[in-house]
Amino acid sequence: MALVILRRLAQALITVAVVLTLVFLLFSVIPGNYVSSLMAEKRGVDPAVAARIAASLHLNDPTPLRLWHYFVDLLHGNLGVSFSTQQPVTEMLSGRIFASVRLALAAISFAIVTGLPLGYLAASRQGRWVDGVAMVFAVSGLSVPAFWFGLLAMYVFSLQLGLLPTFGYGGGDLAHLVMPALTLGIAPMALLARTTRAAVLETRNADFIRTARSKGMSEGRLVRKHLARNAFVLILTMIGLQFGAMLGGSVVIESLFAWPGVGSLLIQSVGLRDIPVVQGCILVIVLFFLAVNTLVDIAYLIIDPRIRYK
Amino acid sequence: MSGTEKMTERTEDVLRIENLQIALRSEHGDDPAIEALNLSIGRGEVVGLVGESGCGKSLTALAVAGLLRDPMHVTGGRILLGGEDIAHLPNRSMRSLRGNRIAMIFQEPMTALNPLMTIGDQIGEMFVLHRGMSAGAARKAAIAALDQVQVPSAARRIREYPHQLSGGMRQRVMIAIALACDPELLIADEPTTALDVTIQAEILDLILDLCRERHTAVLMISHDLGLVARICRRVAVMYAGHLIEEQAAGQIFATPQHPYTRGLVGALPRLGRRLVEGQQPLTEIPGVVPAIGDFGTGCRFAPRCPSAMARCREAVPRTTQLPQGGRIRCFLHD
Amino acid sequence: MLRQLRRPNLAVGGGIVVLLIIIAVFAPLIAPHDPIHDANLMYAGEPPSTAFWLGTDDQGRDIFSRIVYGARIALTVGLLVEMMNAAIGIALGLSAGYFGGWWDEFVQGLTNVMLAVPTIVFALALMAVMGPGIPSLLVALGLTDWAYSCRISRAQVLSMKSSPFIQAARTMGYGPGHIMLRELLPNIAGPLIVVATMGVGSAIMAEASLSFLGLGVVPPAPSWGSMLAGAREQLIVAPWIAVFPGLAIFVTVLGFNLLGDGLRDLLDPQGRSRR
Numbered sequence: 040m041a042l043v044i045l046r047r048l049a050q051a052l053i054t055v056a057v058v059l060t061l062v063f064l065l066f067s068v069i070p071g072n073y074v075s076s077l078m079a080e081k082r083g084v085d086p087a088v089a090a091r092i093a094a095s096l097h098l099n100d101p102t103p104l105r106l107w108h109y110f111v112d113l114l115h116g117n118l119g120v121s122f123s124t125q126q127p128v129t130e131m132l133s134g135r136i137f138a139s140v141r142l143a144l145a146a147i148s149f150a151i152v153t154g155l156p157l158g159y160l161a162a163s164r165q166g167r168w169v170d171g172v173a174m175v176f177a178v179s180g181l182s183v184p185a186f187w188f189g190l191l192a193m194y195v196f197s198l199q200l201g202l203l204p205t206f207g208y209g210g211g212d213l214a215h216l217v218m219p220a221l222t223l224g225i226a227p228m229a230l231l232a233r234t235t236r237a238a239v240l241e242t243r244n245a246d247f248i249r250t251a252r253s254k255g256m257s258e259g260r261l262v263r264k265h266l267a268r269n270a271f272v273l274i275l276t277m278i279g280l281q282f283g284a285m286l287g288g289s290v291v292i293e294s295l296f297a298w299p300g301v302g303s304l305l306i307q308s309v310g311l312r313d314i315p316v317v318q319g320c321i322l323v324i325v326l327f328f329l330a331v332n333t334l335v336d337i338a339y340l341i342i343d344p345r346i347r348y349k
Numbered sequence: 350m351s352g353t354e355k356m357t358e359r360t361e362d363v364l365r366i367e368n369l370q371i372a373l374r375s376e377h378g379d380d381p382a383i384e385a386l387n388l389s390i391g392r393g394e395v396v397g398l399v400g401e402s403g404c405g406k407s408l409t410a411l412a413v414a415g416l417l418r419d420p421m422h423v424t425g426g427r428i429l430l431g432g433e434d435i436a437h438l439p440n441r442s443m444r445s446l447r448g449n450r451i452a453m454i455f456q457e458p459m460t461a462l463n464p465l466m467t468i469g470d471q472i473g474e475m476f477v478l479h480r481g482m483s484a485g486a487a488r489k490a491a492i493a494a495l496d497q498v499q500v501p502s503a504a505r506r507i508r509e510y511p512h513q514l515s516g517g518m519r520q521r522v523m524i525a526i527a528l529a530c531d532p533e534l535l536i537a538d539e540p541t542t543a544l545d546v547t548i549q550a551e552i553l554d555l556i557l558d559l560c561r562e563r564h565t566a567v568l569m570i571s572h573d574l575g576l577v578a579r580i581c582r583r584v585a586v587m588y589a590g591h592l593i594e595e596q597a598a599g600q601i602f603a604t605p606q607h608p609y610t611r612g613l614v615g616a617l618p619r620l621g622r623r624l625v626e627g628q629q630p631l632t633e634i635p636g637v638v639p640a641i642g643d644f645g646t647g648c649r650f651a652p653r654c655p656s657a658m659a660r661c662r663e664a665v666p667r668t669t670q671l672p673q674g675g676r677i678r679c680f681l682h683d
Numbered sequence: 684m685l686r687q688l689r690r691p692n693l694a695v696g697g698g699i700v701v702l703l704i705i706i707a708v709f710a711p712l713i714a715p716h717d718p719i720h721d722a723n724l725m726y727a728g729e730p731p732s733t734a735f736w737l738g739t740d741d742q743g744r745d746i747f748s749r750i751v752y753g754a755r756i757a758l759t760v761g762l763l764v765e766m767m768n769a770a771i772g773i774a775l776g777l778s779a780g781y782f783g784g785w786w787d788e789f790v791q792g793l794t795n796v797m798l799a800v801p802t803i804v805f806a807l808a809l810m811a812v813m814g815p816g817i818p819s820l821l822v823a824l825g826l827t828d829w830a831y832s833c834r835i836s837r838a839q840v841l842s843m844k845s846s847p848f849i850q851a852a853r854t855m856g857y858g859p860g861h862i863m864l865r866e867l868l869p870n871i872a873g874p875l876i877v878v879a880t881m882g883v884g885s886a887i888m889a890e891a892s893l894s895f896l897g898l899g900v901v902p903p904a905p906s907w908g909s910m911l912a913g914a915r916e917q918l919i920v921a922p923w924i925a926v927f928p929g930l931a932i933f934v935t936v937l938g939f940n941l942l943g944d945g946l947r948d949l950l951d952p953q954g955r956s957r958r
């Protein structure tokens with residue numbers, strides 16, 4: 040079991056390294072670096088000083104060598120310095136990671152709390168009108184552009200009803216979290232509802248459910264002891280994928296609601312071509328995805344004996 | 350096997366199915382699936398129910414256990430368990446019978462057990478449900494039950510999961526679950542079909558031995574007439590929702606009366622037995638079982654029957670008594 | 684009963700898609716105004732009226748006309764991007780499943796990398812390098828969302844590789860190219876068509892998102908996403924600017940998703956393309 044986890048971690052690390060290399064090579068195509076942006080901003084920089092800085096940052100080295108230095112710095116926890124603010128990237132990211140993860144947690148919680156019951160309801164009324172309505176709702180949730188939904192929510196709940204703040208972080212209060220979280224959670228909710236419905240239908244027709252029925256137990260016990268856990272095994276992967284992708288998926292929502300997270304920082308930095316910050320944001324997004332999915336793999340080891348004893 | 354057993358007098362039937370009707374609910378009303386089915390099983394008796402797949406054997410079994418699922422439903426007749434009609438029992442009362450007085454064993458030992466639950470919990474669940482035992486007591490009882498189905502080191506095995514067991518072992522667990530509460534009736538739906546040939550006899554003997562000890566009545570459902578005739582006292586043959594012949598096991602093999610039964614017997618490979626009169630070795634019955642809703646007006650076997658007459662296509666034959674004992678639903682005997 | 688519930692998917696989804704294609708093709712005949720050049724600040728921010736059915740934007744352009752022309756951008760980007768993704772995904776998935784070995788390992792690793800980075804983030808990074816505009820949008824989105832069709836085609840090939848008709852083709856001396864394209868591809872087309880149909884919807888959504896962020900289609904081209912970009916600031920005075928372009932995106936993506944669902948019931952009854 041420990042071996043399986045170790046192998047998963049190794050795979051995750053390799054994936055991170057490949058992504059970072061790809062991103063690094065991609066950006067090495069763009070002309071310009073820290074020094075040239077410094078030169079452009081502050082006209083008075085002495086070319087000799089600039090050359091010294093460039094040398095100390097290995098900026099004029101060939102690309103493979105610079106990649107090597109990038110990884111060495113990375114292992115020392117140094118993500119470089121922002122072109123635009125001259126701040127260390129780690130410093131810029133640290134506060135924003137918390138805000139992003141907080142938003143993602145709220146959104147996935149909303150998606151789970153609404154999507155799972157909705158999917159279960161649809162499955163238990165398969166073919167009836169409740170099922171039809173629930174599935175139309177789900178496919179709509181998958182198709183609605185989140186930023187448009189957010190705009191409409193803003194108009195209704197902030198501008199017309201005055202119930203919630205329009206945008207911003209609000210020092211971390213709950214009121215500011217509600218709309219971004221619901222907006223971000225709508226597509227995962229729809230997907231989870233569909234996945235749950237399919238999982239419940241598949242499990243309900245399983246032979247062991249027929250066995251359980253033949254034992255003479257109440258419908259409630261059947262669902263609790265036999266159906267729910269087996270269906271959840273099929274749903275958990277989807278929860279992990281949705282949650283893991285959320286830090287990246289939230290870029291649009293974060294910038295719509297001016298949420299001070301990694302996503303809105305990424306958008307700003309892309310606009311400014313602030314490459315070290317872009318690289319830092321992508322690193323965080325990928326690490327989050329891999330961390331979540333590794334946790335899901337570990338969770339499977341705990342809840343599914345078929346995997347545990349392999 | 351049936352020959353060595355003494356003929357005990359049938360005091361009271363454990364199960365008595367009277368004129369059972371099952372239908373498939375559809376957009377244009379009910380399509381009959383099972384019609385006018387009569388069958389009874391005495392205490393400790395082993396009765397076989399035979400037919401090709403799609404004949405309604407499993408449907409009958411599910412109806413007895415109250416496990417028919419929409420759109421299948423009982424539309425008429427009675428199912429008497431120990432004299433009490435259970436065909437229209439409310440769910441709650443049916444639940445206390447199921448597993449307790451009526452138990453089932455299914456075909457697929459690979460998938461019939463919950464993959465996420467230890468086998469100890471799955472056996473113990475029976476004692477919790479029907480005997481009101483605590484978890485601890487249920488675990489002890491589960492070990493005993495597993496011991497009875499001859500699973501070695503039962504105390505250790507109850508902590509294992511289904512995927513850790515072989516097919517034969519899993520079916521033993523299924524038997525332990527089914528017999529946990531000493532049911533009066535065991536319905537075994539193709540209990541050995543999915544197993545390795547070498548294990549089939551072992552599992553079958555286990556079921557029969559345990560049931561004989563407990564005087565449990567067994568309804569053995571199978572498509573294999575040979576197997577059923579070997580272990581059962583009586584055999585009933587179903588075709589397309591009708592019970593078409595019932596005879597003592599020894600007789601049905603020697604003198605099958607219904608053309609369908611003759612076809613089934615003729616399709617069996619046998620060693621050291623003379624061919625049934627007028628039959629070619631290993632014949633097949635051409636055609637397939639009609640689907641529900643396509644039964645037609647006459648005898649349901651008529652389209653495939655080698656001895657079909659004009660009237661066979663016009664009306665459904667009655668069930669009549671055979672002179673040598675048993676029943677038949679065929680115009681050749683009407 | 685089930686069948687009755689499911690058939691509407693195909694009809695409604697197909698209807699929406701056909702309608703969209705008609706609107707895109709006949710845009711000049713349908714739109715009452717020019718989508719770009721009919722800017723007139725005198726009519727800026729007009730609410731919906733008989734002259735401007737869906738109102739005007741902050742520069743006085745007719746929103747209805749812009750939405751009609753926007754269908755051209757959405758469909759062009761959606762279809763081209765999905766064609767690129769499908770081509771990459773199917774080529775990699777087919778060959779990985781067929782050849783196995785190191786190539787399979789490599790493709791699977793690459794797929795995992797693509798899955799670890801959300802499409803929109805990868806596309807953002809590419810847009811940062813190439814700059815905004817439709818050509819870079821096509822490249823950015825067309826290179827980044829193929830992981831799913833790759834996985835499906837690989838899994839399908841693996842399940843079909845050892846079947847008799849493939850072995851027969853091999854015995855008859857056909858090469859890998861012929862077997863993959865002529866024997867395998869037609870047999871796995873069902874689930875792939877479903878995935879691709881839904882992929883068009885997600886490509887349109889991705890284009891709208893990037894354009895909304897100002898990193899996709901460049902104004903004044905009438906992209907539905909970029910029409911929404913300025914809507915937040917106008918939300919109090921002209922909420923219709925926010926409503927209708929978003930509705931267009933919603934209905935379009937819904938159309939492709941419904942069509943995909945309907946095609947799945949038709950072409951892939953076992954649901955192999957289910958996410």
